[in-house]
Amino acid sequence: MTKLPSAFLLLVLLFGCTALEQSLVPEGGKSASVPPAAGLQELQALAESFGNELTLPVFENSPEELTASLDRTLKEADRRLNKMAWQEPASATFENTILVMDDVVHLVQTMSNRLYLTLESHGRAEMREAAGRELQRLQAWEVKTRYREDIFMACRAFDELYVRARRPQLRGENLKLYRETMRDFKRDGLHLNAGDRDRLEALQNELNQLAQSFDENITDAVTVTYYSEEELEGVPDSFLRGARQEDGKIQVRATVVTDYLAVMENAVNEDVRRRLKELRYRIVQAENGPILDRMLAVRDEIAEILGYGSWADYRIEPKMAGTAANAVSFLERFVDDLDPKFDQEVEAMRQLKAEETGNPEAELAIWDFRYYMNQLRKQQYQVDTEALRVYFQYERVLAGLFDVYEQIFGLEFLDLPNPQEWAPGVSLHACLDAESGEPLGLFYLDMFPREGKYNHFAQFDVIGGKKLDRNRYQRPVAALLCNFTPANEEQPSLLSHSEVETLFHEFGHLLHTVLTRSSYARFSGANVPRDFVEAPSQTLENWCWDEEVLHRFAVDYRNPSKRIDGEVLERMRQADLATKGTYYRRQLALALSDLRMHLRGRNKNAMTIANQTFEEVFMAVPEDSHFSAYWGHLTGYDAGYYGYAWADAIAADLATLFERAPKGYLDPEAGRRLRREIYEQGDSRDVSTSIRRCLGRDPSHEAFVKSLGIQPR
Numbered sequence: 001m002t003k004l005p006s007a008f009l010l011l012v013l014l015f016g017c018t019a020l021e022q023s024l025v026p027e028g029g030k031s032a033s034v035p036p037a038a039g040l041q042e043l044q045a046l047a048e049s050f051g052n053e054l055t056l057p058v059f060e061n062s063p064e065e066l067t068a069s070l071d072r073t074l075k076e077a078d079r080r081l082n083k084m085a086w087q088e089p090a091s092a093t094f095e096n097t098i099l100v101m102d103d104v105v106h107l108v109q110t111m112s113n114r115l116y117l118t119l120e121s122h123g124r125a126e127m128r129e130a131a132g133r134e135l136q137r138l139q140a141w142e143v144k145t146r147y148r149e150d151i152f153m154a155c156r157a158f159d160e161l162y163v164r165a166r167r168p169q170l171r172g173e174n175l176k177l178y179r180e181t182m183r184d185f186k187r188d189g190l191h192l193n194a195g196d197r198d199r200l201e202a203l204q205n206e207l208n209q210l211a212q213s214f215d216e217n218i219t220d221a222v223t224v225t226y227y228s229e230e231e232l233e234g235v236p237d238s239f240l241r242g243a244r245q246e247d248g249k250i251q252v253r254a255t256v257v258t259d260y261l262a263v264m265e266n267a268v269n270e271d272v273r274r275r276l277k278e279l280r281y282r283i284v285q286a287e288n289g290p291i292l293d294r295m296l297a298v299r300d301e302i303a304e305i306l307g308y309g310s311w312a313d314y315r316i317e318p319k320m321a322g323t324a325a326n327a328v329s330f331l332e333r334f335v336d337d338l339d340p341k342f343d344q345e346v347e348a349m350r351q352l353k354a355e356e357t358g359n360p361e362a363e364l365a366i367w368d369f370r371y372y373m374n375q376l377r378k379q380q381y382q383v384d385t386e387a388l389r390v391y392f393q394y395e396r397v398l399a400g401l402f403d404v405y406e407q408i409f410g411l412e413f414l415d416l417p418n419p420q421e422w423a424p425g426v427s428l429h430a431c432l433d434a435e436s437g438e439p440l441g442l443f444y445l446d447m448f449p450r451e452g453k454y455n456h457f458a459q460f461d462v463i464g465g466k467k468l469d470r471n472r473y474q475r476p477v478a479a480l481l482c483n484f485t486p487a488n489e490e491q492p493s494l495l496s497h498s499e500v501e502t503l504f505h506e507f508g509h510l511l512h513t514v515l516t517r518s519s520y521a522r523f524s525g526a527n528v529p530r531d532f533v534e535a536p537s538q539t540l541e542n543w544c545w546d547e548e549v550l551h552r553f554a555v556d557y558r559n560p561s562k563r564i565d566g567e568v569l570e571r572m573r574q575a576d577l578a579t580k581g582t583y584y585r586r587q588l589a590l591a592l593s594d595l596r597m598h599l600r601g602r603n604k605n606a607m608t609i610a611n612q613t614f615e616e617v618f619m620a621v622p623e624d625s626h627f628s629a630y631w632g633h634l635t636g637y638d639a640g641y642y643g644y645a646w647a648d649a650i651a652a653d654l655a656t657l658f659e660r661a662p663k664g665y666l667d668p669e670a671g672r673r674l675r676r677e678i679y680e681q682g683d684s685r686d687v688s689t690s691i692r693r694c695l696g697r698d699p700s701h702e703a704f705v706k707s708l709g710i711q712p713r
């Protein structure tokens with residue numbers, strides 16, 4: 001992990017610097033004069049020799065600095081855009097139009113990345129608040145700029161000259177950049193006549209307002225109910241303790257997922273489960289039901305004005321699936337593939353219910369499946385997942401991850417002193433190519449919860465990769481923001497197996513960013529279609545189930561000679577597999593509901609569409625309930641839910657590369673292929689081409705279906 005590649009060692013010797021391990025006290029106060037950390041400077045000099053720019057961002061230290069930075073950025077962006085907009089149309093070239101757009105994207109993204117990171121993780125509340133304000137200002141600028149007609153005209157001037165063959169042919173990444181930049185203008189309706197554009201603007205404003213109300217109703221919703229302790233038989237004590245009221249009743253918030261699941265997965269009493277399900281499926285139904293129907297109508301009209309067959313077609317156009325029809329047929333085929341497995345699982349759960357209730361005719365209802373999935377796992381597979389934590393001490397897991405990824409991807413990871421911690425506990429690292437010693441990028445790790453910090457797990461871009469000119473490349477900087485189980489007075493940080501999976505997954509996104517070789521900001525790193533972006537990271541989760549991989553780091557922290565038991569893992573895997581059909585049929589019901597709502601149609605009723613789809617693909621929902629009124633994905637991820645299953649299918653296919661390799665998940669040949677054909681490419685070529693090159697064949701769904709324990713048809 002901290003080995004020095006030979007070229008790097010040479011430079012260190014030349015500079016006579018041995019300070020790599022020393023930590024540097026941050027200067028604080030003035031952000032403009034951050035001293036490069038010892039070690040970083042040498043790395044930067046080394047990067048230089050490869051034609052690479054390796055820079056750390058300079059984080060602002062006060063709200064005033066944030067404002068000033070954004071002012072500077074927007075002024076510079078406007079200057080470049082104005083210059084382009086005002087130039088003579090006949091002089092339009094690829095470089096002075098399309099390329100300028102990408103330069104501005106990179107400039108503005110670098111600023112917005114820093115603002116997002118500050119908003120989500122800065123140690124001081126005033127900085128987080130200021131970043132939120134500046135982000136709003138930036139978004140307003142983006143909306144205004146997106147609809148600037150003079151910018152469109154400048155790019156169209158190039159487009160016309162190009163189409164009339166007055167400009168040199170474009171190839172590869174340049175051609176893709178040109179096509180997609182022009183497509184964006186069309187997607188925004190800049191090509192329309194004035195009347196249509198006015199109508200479009202009015203509809204878009206209405207849609208924004210509807211979406212905002214829809215989201216606010218969801219966020220503000222508080223639905224609380226109370227049960228007696230007897231009613232909640234089976235629900236874990238840990239939950240009851242925290243939810244017990246003064247009068248002894250147990251409070252369950254239907255709007256809080258952990259509360260909801262604690263009851264749905266554990267409550268023995270069917271009536272309790274049914275009542276809670278009905279409650280949850282009716283949250284904000286009265287408020288959001290009509291809003292959703294109106295949103296669907298407005299989206300239809302926007303799609304029509306823009307010349308698309310449906311809103312789903314409009315949304316899916318820039319993604320891998322390309323059209324709504326492709327996405328729908330993928331889902332419908334998968335529904336069929338799952339038929340026998342889903343039926344078997346439902347029957348197994350129904351039998352459990354029959355035994356438990358003493359009613360041989362018992363039927364499995366939608367409020368039962370979570371409970372019986374849980375029972376099935378407990379009874380048949382007896383896995384105590386909590387007991388596995390002793391094998392996953394955070395520091396060992398991270399070292400193991402570095403070790404494994406170094407080996408398969410041909411990389412070196414170095415620890416560096418962090419010259420400017422924006423919050424306590426943030427560490428800095430470098431990623432190098434092991435063979436050549438080329439520094440590829442830098443990354444921050446911010447792994448444990450902290451007050452005011454982002455509370456999920458995600459990779460954040462800090463500086464995106466981009467070709468700066470013919471001979472120089474800006475190497476990327478990324479950050480991982482996670483919330484792993486922290487250490488306490490009694491023990492170090494011990495992760496659950498699912499946290500280990502998350503770490504391997506999120507680090508995959510980071511590699512996607514850091515390893516990029518794309519020329520343009522638009523295509524670099526993980527800026528790939530949304531229905532693909534999760535696939536490589538999902539593939540990497542397989543590493544956490546492989547005994548050979550785990551044996552490299554999964555040892556009992558109290559007695560490191562004791563390794564994790566492979567048999568326990570196998571049981572966990574079987575337990576997971578035992579209800580995968582149910583899991584995916586529900587996912588497919590959601591995905592199909594979402595797509596069907598967004599296909600063209602008159603007077604669509606979201607409730608009818610979603611409820612009928614659920615009955616057809618999964619299970620009937622409680623009568624007159626409207627779960628999609630409380631479904632946040634419908635704003636922002638609309639017509640996109642299919643992407644989860646779509647990416648899972650690709651991930652399973654990519655995993656075959658390792659499954660069939662001589663050294664399995666530790667195979668360096670397979671790893672280097674994934675690095676070269678997927679990670680380094682980003683979106684610089686069609687991702688389906690990248691997948692094909694990586695696999696050396698056409699992609700197929702066979703691996704996915706097989707991975708679920710189903711024989712492909």
Ligand SMILES: [Zn+2]
Pocket residue numbers: 505506509534537
């Ligand atoms: Zn992810």
